[in-house]
Amino acid sequence: MVKHIDKPSTHNQEHVNLMNDLILFNDDVHTFDFVIECLVEICQHEPEQAEQCALITHFKGKCNIKRGDFYELKPLQEEMHLRGLTVSIE
Numbered sequence: 001m002v003k004h005i006d007k008p009s010t011h012n013q014e015h016v017n018l019m020n021d022l023i024l025f026n027d028d029v030h031t032f033d034f035v036i037e038c039l040v041e042i043c044q045h046e047p048e049q050a051e052q053c054a055l056i057t058h059f060k061g062k063c064n065i066k067r068g069d070f071y072e073l074k075p076l077q078e079e080m081h082l083r084g085l086t087v088s089i090e
Contacts, residue, residue, distance in 0.1 A: 019068065026061050
């Protein structure tokens with residue numbers, strides 16, 4: 001039987017308190033302008049910060065675009081996925 005949990009239990013408290021990184025991965029599909037726009041709109045980056053992250057992603061293959069707890073990053077990840085960007089929470 002699978003138990004569905006909407007809120008973290010005290011048993012999972014260690015996982016909740018851990019800081020995670022939202023990682024953006026490079027692709028050959030999206031333009032710099034599109035990625036920058038997404039970072040500004042979704043992650044609340046300043047335009048300069050978004051541009052730097054886009055460049056790092058392009059040249060290094062990935063970039064940490066946001067740090068936070070899992071529950072903060074999950075909606076951002078989902079919105080980035082809806083826009084076709086490849087991101088993961090690590």
